[in-house]
Amino acid sequence: MRLFLAMMSHETNTFSNVPTDRAQFEARNLHYGDDIVEAFRSTGTCLGGMIAAAERRGVQLVPSVAAAASPAGRVTSEIYAHVKERLLADLQAASPVDGVLLDLHGAMVPEGLDDGEGDLIEAVRKVVGPRIPVAVTLDLHGNLSEAMVKGADLLHGYKTYPHVDMAERGMEATERLLDTIAGRVHPTAALRKPPMLPPLGNQGTARGPMRRLYDLADEMETDPRVISISVFAGFPHADIPDAGLGIYVVTDGDHALAERLADQLAGVAWEHRDEFIHRGLPVPEAVRRALRAEGRPIVLADMADNTGGGAAGDGTEILRELLRVGARSAVVACLWDPAAVRECARAGVGQSVTLDVGGKVDDRHGAPLRVTGLVRTLSDGRFVHKGPMARGLPGRLGTTAVLDVTGVKIILISHRWQTLDPEMIRFVGLDPLDHNILVVKSTIHYRAAFEPIAREIIEVDAPGLSSSNLERFDFKRIRRPIFPLDAETTYP
Numbered sequence: 001m002r003l004f005l006a007m008m009s010h011e012t013n014t015f016s017n018v019p020t021d022r023a024q025f026e027a028r029n030l031h032y033g034d035d036i037v038e039a040f041r042s043t044g045t046c047l048g049g050m051i052a053a054a055e056r057r058g059v060q061l062v063p064s065v066a067a068a069a070s071p072a073g074r075v076t077s078e079i080y081a082h083v084k085e086r087l088l089a090d091l092q093a094a095s096p097v098d099g100v101l102l103d104l105h106g107a108m109v110p111e112g113l114d115d116g117e118g119d120l121i122e123a124v125r126k127v128v129g130p131r132i133p134v135a136v137t138l139d140l141h142g143n144l145s146e147a148m149v150k151g152a153d154l155l156h157g158y159k160t161y162p163h164v165d166m167a168e169r170g171m172e173a174t175e176r177l178l179d180t181i182a183g184r185v186h187p188t189a190a191l192r193k194p195p196m197l198p199p200l201g202n203q204g205t206a207r208g209p210m211r212r213l214y215d216l217a218d219e220m221e222t223d224p225r226v227i228s229i230s231v232f233a234g235f236p237h238a239d240i241p242d243a244g245l246g247i248y249v250v251t252d253g254d255h256a257l258a259e260r261l262a263d264q265l266a267g268v269a270w271e272h273r274d275e276f277i278h279r280g281l282p283v284p285e286a287v288r289r290a291l292r293a294e295g296r297p298i299v300l301a302d303m304a305d306n307t308g309g310g311a312a313g314d315g316t317e318i319l320r321e322l323l324r325v326g327a328r329s330a331v332v333a334c335l336w337d338p339a340a341v342r343e344c345a346r347a348g349v350g351q352s353v354t355l356d357v358g359g360k361v362d363d364r365h366g367a368p369l370r371v372t373g374l375v376r377t378l379s380d381g382r383f384v385h386k387g388p389m390a391r392g393l394p395g396r397l398g399t400t401a402v403l404d405v406t407g408v409k410i411i412l413i414s415h416r417w418q419t420l421d422p423e424m425i426r427f428v429g430l431d432p433l434d435h436n437i438l439v440v441k442s443t444i445h446y447r448a449a450f451e452p453i454a455r456e457i458i459e460v461d462a463p464g465l466s467s468s469n470l471e472r473f474d475f476k477r478i479r480r481p482i483f484p485l486d487a488e489t490t491y492p
Contacts, residue, residue, distance in 0.1 A: 281459065335411065335441075
């Protein structure tokens with residue numbers, strides 16, 4: 001038994017002016033051939049789950065390419081073409097294979113395309129033909145398309161946000177693919193796309209509307225005729241026609257059942273659509289509340305400046321307010337500013353520097369902030385994730401500096417990455433538990449590792465490209481009318 005294995009993962013914020021080029025993939029993940037297995041074995045990732053399941057079942061994997069980059073603007077045509085060409089060439093050379101495993105995202109928008117995953121799956125299908133089964137893992141934020149559903153036999157979306165079940169989904173996709181190859185199941189799928197564009201802030205699965213939908217999906221999956229159900233909240237910051245919530249139901253040869261269950265889930269989603277609306281506290285109010293709070297640490301979630309949603313990661317408004325009111329025991333994790341890092345490195349540890357931090361990428365995340373502080377730490381930015389997400393994967397933040405501005409410690413990084421793990425604070429010698437306030441640039445992923453240590457979490461409505469206030473964005477290509485942007489939206 002031989003299974004072809006590949007990954008290309010990117011969440012594209014089409015409002016970002018930061019192109020996702022080859023350098024962005026190299027800074028995070030760009031692996032080829034057998035190196036993929038060594039890099040991802042025993043990690044909390046879809047690839048890690050796929051590898052574990054294949055090795056447990058004695059299946060030979062034929063690894064091709066594994067490419068992933070931090071969310072930002074459109075994937076350049078050069079790197080997309082490179083990965084696609086390498087993947088298809090390897091698949092052609094490996095053929096015949098018994099099945100194909102793809103770890104994709106679902107919200108990748110390359111230059112010149114709206115649906116990167118649909119294009120990639122269609123190309124794979126052309127190589128292997130109609131009979132070789134293709135199984136795909138997708139992010140919960142995937143913007144599901146007809147092309148993805150038509151091209152793949154099985155789509156398995158993450159069922160948690162924060163995404164703590166990636167390895168489980170990778171194992172599930174592998175097992176169901178093997179069942180399909182053996183003829184034990186015969187997948188048939190239904191797709192529903194109600195006119196909904198849920199903001200990121202209330203897409204979490206621990207509570208709220210997504211929890212309700214997944215509780216219902218879990219109940220439906222107890223039916224032995226159901227292979228799997230995925231509820232895709234969608235990624236609202238991709239201004240493309242397929243953006244938004246998607247329901248995917250795959251059954252064992254019972255298309256009518258798949259259609260009925262998909263209709264039921266879509267109806268429940270629509271009924272509870274208002275629950276997806278989210279608003280954080282204004283910056284001054286959030287900071288005041290954090291300063292008044294008892295105990296430590298208080299987490300200020302800078303939800304709109306989440307690099308995991310394609311934001312710049314260099315927003316300054318919460319930092320500006322902390323300094324304005326004289327906060328003394330706070331950590332800002334992490335602010336993307338390679339230029340500021342270089343200035344800190346030139347000065348050296350223990351030296352005082354005056355420089356501008358943040359606000360350099362665009363005008364959507366606050367203006368640059370002039371500060372004077374002491375360089376406490378310099379690091380190569382390397383650590384290992386220990387939290388529930390990305391456990392076991394190496395972290396590479398590039399040259400990193402800690403700048404202490406009257407007790408407010410700013411972690412300055414050279415490579416963009418979402419603050420989803422307290423290790424991103426600990427590795428530079430700071431203990432999160434020793435500080436009153438932690439500013440975390442993340443929308444929901446941070447909760448998996450920070451919620452257990454936080455005295456209180458305060459969600460902040462600061463400016464940024466991952467804001468849950470969708471009225472701040474000039475959408476031009478999404479389906480209209482669509483909730484919550486259009487009051488007249490109806491369904492079905």
